[in-house]
Amino acid sequence: MPQVEMQSEIPLFFEDRASHISDNPDWRELCWVSGREPRLWMRPEMYQGLMRSVQQQLELTTDHSLLEVGCAAGMLAKGFAPLCKQYVGLDIAPGAVAKARTLGLPNATFEVANAQQMVYPDGAFDRAVCYDVLTNFDSFAKVEPILREMVRMVKPGGKALVGSIPDESCKEAFLKRAGEVSKELDAKFGPLPPPPQKHRGPWKRLASFFKKEPPASTPEIVCYYFRKEDFLRLGQELNVHVEIGAVHDENPYAAYRFNVIYSQIR
Numbered sequence: 400m401p402q403v404e405m406q407s408e409i410p411l412f413f414e415d416r417a418s419h420i421s422d423n424p425d426w427r428e429l430c431w432v433s434g435r436e437p438r439l440w441m442r443p444e445m446y447q448g449l450m451r452s453v454q455q456q457l458e459l460t461t462d463h464s465l466l467e468v469g470c471a472a473g474m475l476a477k478g479f480a481p482l483c484k485q486y487v488g489l490d491i492a493p494g495a496v497a498k499a500r501t502l503g504l505p506n507a508t509f510e511v512a513n514a515q516q517m518v519y520p521d522g523a524f525d526r527a528v529c530y531d532v533l534t535n536f537d538s539f540a541k542v543e544p545i546l547r548e549m550v551r552m553v554k555p556g557g558k559a560l561v562g563s564i565p566d567e568s569c570k571e572a573f574l575k576r577a578g579e580v581s582k583e584l585d586a587k588f589g590p591l592p593p594p595p596q597k598h599r600g601p602w603k604r605l606a607s608f609f610k611k612e613p614p615a616s617t618p619e620i621v622c623y624y625f626r627k628e629d630f631l632r633l634g635q636e637l638n639v640h641v642e643i644g645a646v647h648d649e650n651p652y653a654a655y656r657f658n659v660i661y662s663q664i665r
């Protein structure tokens with residue numbers, strides 16, 4: 400079993416983001432907590448494309464239980480929960496989980512947990528998904544425990560999908576495209592909207608007004624890239640079927656990212 404090593408800045412970054420949003424967060428706030436570009440994800444076809452591709456690649460039905468690893472404040476839970484029987488979202492950032500619980504999704508529960516050491520028994524779920532999370536880890540060695548846990552927790556015949564993984568073999572082309580997309584969005588929608596206001600109680604606001612406190616520094620996070628070969632090798636080692644899937648066409652970065660689907664043999 401590889402050594403489990405946490406990246407301590409990850410929960411800090413997402414906790415800070417969750418502290419900027421209200422209960423029952425709106426779409427813009429959900430984008431903020433998930434670190435998504437709001438001008439891109441405001442387009443319904445982006446979100447619908449993501450949902451459709453994950454549903455197809457996981458062969459997800461309304462009879463299935465689904466675990467989402469790294470659910471943040473539930474942006475994807477809103478789409479996944481209606482596609483399955485029972486949805487469970489987990490995330491390491493308690494503030495994000497608290498906001499997800501206010502969404503009022505009837506067949507969904509949300510838990511605070513570290514995906515590298517999950518507590519569910521073997522085969523607890525029919526399906527598992529982890530989307531746009533691995534990119535926050537700086538090495539395959541750190542994501543490997545998450546993948547092993549996801550595979551362990553799906554039933555025989557079940558599937559685990561890890562999604563939208565930045566492909567190391569086309570990093571330069573991806574960065575070039577990111578610059579172009581940013582310019583296209585500026586031209587179409589104007590500059591990036593400011594982040595939602597941080598939510599602080601009235602006493603804290605008053606105290607900081609009189610103390611003239613400098614604004615709190617915001618934690619930062621970096622995105623990392625991965626090699627398909629590492630995911631294929633792990634699948635062989637775990638004795639599961641592995642497929643590399645495409646990211647949905649509506650995503651302007653589809654050519655530079657990939658999904659991995661691990662299927663448990665019956």
Ligand SMILES: C[S@@+](CC[C@H](N)C(=O)[O-])C[C@H]1O[C@@H](n2cnc3c(N)ncnc32)[C@H](O)[C@@H]1O
Binds near residue numbers: 413470492515532
């Ligand atoms: C970029 S956000 C993506 C959220 C959501 N999957 C989406 O696509 O909108 C990554 C999320 O993964 C969570 N995360 C990072 N490391 C984690 C870990 N070790 N265990 C559980 N959650 C983790 C973060 O707290 C954050 O909410």
